[in-house]
Amino acid sequence: MNNRHNFAAPRLSLRFIPVWRRNFLVWKKLAGSSILGNLADPMLYMLGFGYGLGSLMPEVGGARYITFLAAGTVCYSTMNSATFEVLYSGFSRMHVQKTWDAILNTPLNLDDVMLAELTWGASKSLLSGLAILAVIWGMGLQQSWLLSLWVLPVVILIGLTFSAMGLVMTALSPSYDFFIYYFTLVITPMVLLCGVFYPVDRLPDFLQIAAAWLPLSHAIDLVRPLILGRIPTYIAGHVAALATWGLLSYWLALGLTRRRLLK
């Protein structure tokens, strides 16, 4: 019998590409509002806080506040974009529009659909990260062109990690309302703990220890030095931390989704 266990390893296949293209085609049609929502919002925050608060602070972490914040915003915006995509749009495709059901009747299987969701979430978030990076370049905030280009592969990794984490929630969710738990209990605390707006070393010790485990901290520890013109320290460790969060989440999300849909 081919009675595979739900939590068996993912089966990888390039057949996911048509599903990715489907999402891309939908996005192209709605690109205007999508770009505005995904990109304008973080940019306004970055500029507002950057200049407003920045004028009160001489320097943060050895840089102008707006530069410090811009590096955090790249990560924050990438995370948010991936999360929103796999949570709300992913749930809509899976549960509301039954797009996945239609796809599963073709030669594609659920593993292909999930891989498409993962890579699509990462693709959309790459666009968000890229937009903030473009503002950074436009304002000349980066200290080194070459190092700031290295932000791009990091953004892809951040997008994959947070897409995978979000897919766990999508797999468990009975309705859109459920996602508020994830934002309130996971995303928002992470934003406040991981050094988007201020250096983590300003927090009490126990919060610093907690923050060190969270994926957003590792993302920021990679991106911020690259913007500030330094080579990050402990690169392998940060990459491994993000990859571990991503892979474990993806494996869990796939297992939970198989359990939910393949019955």
Next chain:
Amino acid sequence: MSLLRARNLRKRYGDTEVVRGLDLDIEAGECFGLIGPNGAGKTTTLKMLLGLIAPDDGSIEILGEPVPLRGREARLRIGVVPQMDNLDPDFSVRENLLVYGRYFGIADSVIRARIPGLLEFAGLTSKENARITTLSGGMKRRLTLARALVNDPELIVLDEPTTGLDPQARHVIWQGLRRLISQGKTILLTTHFMEEAERLCDRLVILDHGTAIASGSPRDMIAAEIEPSVMEIYGETVADWGAQHGHTLCERFEITGETLFCYTRDCDRVLDQLRAQHSLRYLHRPSNLEDVFLKFTGRELRD
């Protein structure tokens, strides 16, 4: 040649066995019906046949492929019309066909060449660029049927294809299905409209509580299981009429609410008797598949 062969299919959910040892054989080129009341196990059976869920026991072979092991390869040659419309609301009619064809790994140029024929088949040529939200229920169903043909499948599986459609739209779907049958396609359909099964299916099985309780061609089943004539008698006093005459005039009779179904070979005697009854209305008709279905599955509501 057997195009689909399933043996001893079993599927259990918790304490309930929804499919209990089902055997199916479908020949190439026939229209095969899987009929049964709600909860009989029809949709679960279809999901197992398509390789979407693994049976707990039993074996399936479709188009020479063992399922679910090679479900992907089997589905490459199958078209599916699901019970619920799941067209892409963000796309036009044309884009729905294009995107769906890509899932089969078909090149865009091949799909584009097929689209005019599919639109013609579905009667949607003028709606090529319409958004899905602007289509009527019947148009959506026709598009879903056309979408299932995008890979030029050998087997077309339809799960309650006309549920929720008005009679006009239903007839158009039937016409389309007959056209496919005449082209030599094999069709597997589930339905709880007996008229649909009787009109379209060469052979069918009646499924109840997860097992096949009867099978054969609709005509043979009616001939074998049911008296040729049915008298439907309506009225408040129908129970009294049944008690008085039912056993003598009918070979078999059933009462549901204020209706009595009298099954008989000699309808003249029943008609003579009824002409004298002014409080009763009646309808004389030949027996049909619904009578067979109700004989096997009973008249109680299934929810």
